[in-house]
Each structure stands twice: as structure tokens, then as C-alpha cells.
Amino acid sequence: MTAPTPPDASLAADIDACCRLTGEFVLRSGQVANEYFDKYLFEAQPDLLERVAAQMVDLLPEGTELLGGLEMGGIPIATMVSAKTGLPALFVRKTAKEYGTMKLAEGPDVAGKRVTLIEDVITTGGAVRNATVALREFGATVETVVCAIDRSPADVNPLADVGLEVRPVLTKADLDAVSVR
Secondary structure, eight states, X not given: OOOOOOOOHHHHHHHHHHHEEEEEEEOTTSOEEEEEEOHHHHHTSHHHHHHHHXXXXXXXXXXXXXXXXXXXXHHHHHHHHHHHHOOOEEEEOSSOOSSTXXXXXXXXXXXXXXXXXXXXXXXXXXXXXXXXXXXXXXXXXXXXXXXXXXXXXXXXXXXXXGTOEEEEEEEHHHHHHHOOO
């Protein structure tokens, strides 16, 4: 494994300025936060999305065969990383469709494949944990998630219980270091 790349301070500053909202927000985990990183604000900006995806390319583990973008925020990032690397993308739903193909993961078959998950923001890792368990049940090898922003406490891997390595482009500390608010 290569040494971690230092965070890109200009990317952190641009994402922080674009995405940090203050107020009272209920997170997916049910936790209440006084700030929120609205990742859709950077994902809707082609320049910022491209910059995040470019950073993610260097974080992908060797041997990755599929990029698993988690619904909904991980999908545009996984698509951009796929375009940059030529690796096929997989779009992972929160729950399987109840019609048509009834799939949980749209795209290539995952059985026997090394899947690197792509997520936008991780706080407790609930959606990533669920996707990891489900993809493993379908025969995928899932060992790593690459995320744009890791909001979990420093030096805590919220996904250690499922044996998943978290590789963030930026952490909450990186964003806090450049925040002008």
C-alpha cells in the first residue's frame, strides 16, 4: 500500500465553502448535528466532482475489479471514477428493487469480484455496512470503501466491525482546518 497522500487544502477549502451548512440536522444515523455537509452541492458541480474523483483514483486498492457506488451520493462519484480508470461501475441500492430485475446492485455480476465501494460522506457507516454485508452475500470480496468525506471521529474506523478499510479523500478535520465559519 502506498503512503497516504496529504489532503488537498484547496479542494478542502472549496468543498467546505460549497457544502458546509449550519443549523440543526438529523443524520441518517438518527444523530442530530449542528452542521451538515451537503455533498450534493459539490456533486452537482462538475469541477468539484472531477477533483474529488481524481483524488479517489489514487486511493483505489490494487486489484479492484468493480467500483460500487452507493445510492444515491456515491453513484455520480463512482461514475466519474469509472470514466477516469476504465473500471466498470456498479450501482448499489439501499434495498433491492421490487420490480423488473429485482436487483440490489445494478451492473456487472459481483460474484467472485473484488469490489471497492465508493461513498460520498461517512459518519457512522450504516449504508456502507449494509451494502458490504449484502455484496458479500452475493459472493463479492469487499474490503475497502473510498469516500469523499469521512466525518467519523479521528482515529475511529466506524466500519471495523465488518472488516472494511476506510480511505477518505478528506476528513472532517481537513475541512475544519480550512473552514472560515
